[in-house]
Amino acid sequence: MNAYLQPSRCGCIDIHTHVVPHHFPAYVGNRPNVPWPSMRDAQPCHRHVVISDKVYRTVSSQAWDLDVRRGDMDRQGVKRHVLSPMPELLSYWLDAEDGAMLSRYLNETLADMVVAAPDRFSALGAAPLQNMDHAIRELEFAVGTLGLSGIEVGSNVGGVPIGDPRFWPFFEAAEACGAAIFVHPLRTAGMDRLVGPASLEQIVAFPGEIGLAAASIITGGLLSRFPRLRIALSHGGGAIQTLLPRMQHAWECQHALREAIPVAPVDAARTLYYDDLLYSATAIRALIETVGDDRVMMGTDYPFAIMDTDPVARVASLGLSDAVQDALRWRNAARWLDLA
Amino acid sequence: MNAYLQPSRCGCIDIHTHVVPHHFPAYVGNRPNVPWPSMRDAQPCHRHVVISDKVYRTVSSQAWDLDVRRGDMDRQGVKRHVLSPMPELLSYWLDAEDGAMLSRYLNETLADMVVAAPDRFSALGAAPLQNMDHAIRELEFAVGTLGLSGIEVGSNVGGVPIGDPRFWPFFEAAEACGAAIFVHPLRTAGMDRLVGPASLEQIVAFPGEIGLAAASIITGGLLSRFPRLRIALSHGGGAIQTLLPRMQHAWECQHALREAIPVAPVDAARTLYYDDLLYSATAIRALIETVGDDRVMMGTDYPFAIMDTDPVARVASLGLSDAVQDALRWRNAARWLDLA
Numbered sequence: 069m070n071a072y073l074q075p076s077r078c079g080c081i082d083i084h085t086h087v088v089p090h091h092f093p094a095y096v097g098n099r100p101n102v103p104w105p106s107m108r109d110a111q112p113c114h115r116h117v118v119i120s121d122k123v124y125r126t127v128s129s130q131a132w133d134l135d136v137r138r139g140d141m142d143r144q145g146v147k148r149h150v151l152s153p154m155p156e157l158l159s160y161w162l163d164a165e166d167g168a169m170l171s172r173y174l175n176e177t178l179a180d181m182v183v184a185a186p187d188r189f190s191a192l193g194a195a196p197l198q199n200m201d202h203a204i205r206e207l208e209f210a211v212g213t214l215g216l217s218g219i220e221v222g223s224n225v226g227g228v229p230i231g232d233p234r235f236w237p238f239f240e241a242a243e244a245c246g247a248a249i250f251v252h253p254l255r256t257a258g259m260d261r262l263v264g265p266a267s268l269e270q271i272v273a274f275p276g277e278i279g280l281a282a283a284s285i286i287t288g289g290l291l292s293r294f295p296r297l298r299i300a301l302s303h304g305g306g307a308i309q310t311l312l313p314r315m316q317h318a319w320e321c322q323h324a325l326r327e328a329i330p331v332a333p334v335d336a337a338r339t340l341y342y343d344d345l346l347y348s349a350t351a352i353r354a355l356i357e358t359v360g361d362d363r364v365m366m367g368t369d370y371p372f373a374i375m376d377t378d379p380v381a382r383v384a385s386l387g388l389s390d391a392v393q394d395a396l397r398w399r400n401a402a403r404w405l406d407l408a
Numbered sequence: 409m410n411a412y413l414q415p416s417r418c419g420c421i422d423i424h425t426h427v428v429p430h431h432f433p434a435y436v437g438n439r440p441n442v443p444w445p446s447m448r449d450a451q452p453c454h455r456h457v458v459i460s461d462k463v464y465r466t467v468s469s470q471a472w473d474l475d476v477r478r479g480d481m482d483r484q485g486v487k488r489h490v491l492s493p494m495p496e497l498l499s500y501w502l503d504a505e506d507g508a509m510l511s512r513y514l515n516e517t518l519a520d521m522v523v524a525a526p527d528r529f530s531a532l533g534a535a536p537l538q539n540m541d542h543a544i545r546e547l548e549f550a551v552g553t554l555g556l557s558g559i560e561v562g563s564n565v566g567g568v569p570i571g572d573p574r575f576w577p578f579f580e581a582a583e584a585c586g587a588a589i590f591v592h593p594l595r596t597a598g599m600d601r602l603v604g605p606a607s608l609e610q611i612v613a614f615p616g617e618i619g620l621a622a623a624s625i626i627t628g629g630l631l632s633r634f635p636r637l638r639i640a641l642s643h644g645g646g647a648i649q650t651l652l653p654r655m656q657h658a659w660e661c662q663h664a665l666r667e668a669i670p671v672a673p674v675d676a677a678r679t680l681y682y683d684d685l686l687y688s689a690t691a692i693r694a695l696i697e698t699v700g701d702d703r704v705m706m707g708t709d710y711p712f713a714i715m716d717t718d719p720v721a722r723v724a725s726l727g728l729s730d731a732v733q734d735a736l737r738w739r740n741a742a743r744w745l746d747l748a
Binding site: 224227228229231232233257258260261262263264265267268271272273274275276277279280281283284287288303304306307309310311312313314315316317318321322324325328329346347348350351353354357358373374376 | 564567568569571572573597598600601602603604605607608611612613614615616617619620621623624627628643644646647649650651652653654655656657658661662664665668669686687688690691693694697698713714716
């Protein structure tokens with residue numbers, strides 16, 4: 069058994085933390101008006117992420133500086149961060165070759181971070197899912213050559229939900245190389261259904277979007293096709309815990325659905341992983357009741373504004389046994405990441 | 409106190425049941441290619457709802473025949489059905505005058521049903537929300553003249569979420585005349601995010617859509633504007649129970665959101681009503697924990713394929729006190745409907 073699987077050595081794992089590199093290389097392709105990201109100085113300890121000449125987001129040095137990050141981790145009692153790119157950087161809207169170049173830069177940046185402190189960091193890279201050949205090549209490089217733990221994927225790619233069969237070649241390769249998959253909301257559905265400030269996209273639309281992504285994985289049969297895949301849903305799977313009983317009820321009473329979906333939705337959902345980023349003991353407990361206590365992991369959205377700032381205490385607040393608390397804090401994550 | 413508020417007289421109230429009329433009048437307007445509904449015979453005891461020359465849905469006589477319905481109610485131990493149109497009939501995509509004609513027919517049909525058995529039926533009518541003047545006129549006719557209990561509204565009108573301020577004149581009139589409001593998913597967001605059979609719209613997309621509608625009511629400030637409004641969300645508010653803690657967390661830590669949204673999201677959510685149509689004891693209990701046991705009511709989606717067939721037993725399965733079971737089975741509904 070790997071030393072990391074000893075609880076005292078492993079400590080708590082936060083599986084949902086994001087990275088923005090300190091800088092990006094200049095765009096060297098030959099296409100015009102490419103939304104290639106760049107960084108620009110902002111207030112002290114902050115930089116602007118600039119995309120298409122607009123500030124997409126202003127991020128603090130927590131996003132790239134490992135010393136700052138380790139200080140925060142120590143204060144929170146977190147031993148390991150699983151790093152993944154700020155989702156907008158997945159850039160599925162770039163031409164495939166440009167997307168592959170950007171993914172390569174992100175993956176090398178993440179690999180450098182892991183190498184700097186392998187006892188504190190694991191990483192999930194990027195793959196240009198706008199093109200299956202490029203995506204598979206980058207997956208294999210990121211996991212096989214760089215040693216990343218897996219890939220962060222968007223909930224949809226250009227509006228096509230991640231459970232769509234057109235992505236099966238990528239997932240087949242992910243299963244083959246043992247990559248962990250982390251699904252994150254991106255360019256959400258329902259943007260025209262919001263009333264209020266622009267920040268409602270992340271606040272109100274993310275949970276529905278990740279719920280739809282989870283549903284597409286279940287109804288598209290991805291896990292019956294590739295049963296060894298280890299897929300985790302961010303934001304606690306969002307709406308999936310309220311969709312699932314309805315899907316199960318319909319599956320049980322509608323013959324056509326049983327024909328189309330080979331595995332009962334509730335059983336399929338219990339083969340996925342979920343972070344616990346639901347901001348409520350009631351909601352996290354309901355998720356555990358729905359998918360099982362071997363499926364839920366600690367995750368915070370560090371270092372962004374909406375992050376859960378005390379994940380270890382969050383788990384303690386749920387009223388669970390020590391064994392289940394251990395499962396949420398590190399054991400399930402170690403299994404998902406294949407740290408053994 | 410009205411006799412209906414005595415539990416023994418009132419009995420259980422199913423607040424979420426739909427009606428399709430046996431037939432529709434021919435279209436008498438002068439516009440071409442209007443998607444005006446009609447009915448056509450199908451297999452015995454069934455009729456096709458035909459819209460734009462296509463069968464939209466085949467429904468059984470439960471949808472219009474009160475004797476059949478009362479038989480089902482008696483078998484389920486349900487004393488009162490709250491009748492509302494099959495949501496597609498709300499027809500917000502018709503020209504406003506045509507929409508007003510169709511709403512009028514639906515409302516008169518519903519009123520006839522209530523008059524036939526006022527001890528068994530209440531009804532929520534239709535209002536053509538594509539035009540505020542017509543909608544308010546029809547609301548006032550339906551509630552003031554016909555005596556209906558309120559209005560069923562879609563989660564959005566032509567893609568505009570129901571919490572948008574452009575609908576405030578309607579809600580102002582609804583508050584003034586004491587109409588109960590029932591929000592139902594319609595033309596859902598996220599249709600491009602589904603993988604699988606067409607029936608997934610209702611199964612997978614409804615909970616997200618009604619969750620977004622609930623969020624729009626909360627973030628748009630509808631209830632601080634019209635605090636005496638009594639609004640119920642169908643399908644248990646769908647995803648709202650997972651959106652809400654995230655909205656609350658963001659509201660507490662982001663100044664701009666507190667400026668834009670005057671009431672804390674959790675507090676606003678506790679002034680809405682919800683049916684219990686979540687198909688899972690875990691999900692219904694989580695809803696009750698989130699919004700309060702004075703806010704949740706029995707609802708089944710009768711007579712459609714996905715309906716909950718034993719609502720009284722569903723409430724019994726939740727492990728609640730007798731007083732709370734009574735609240736879910738009739739007391740909260742009586743308050744929402746203002747049966748007193």
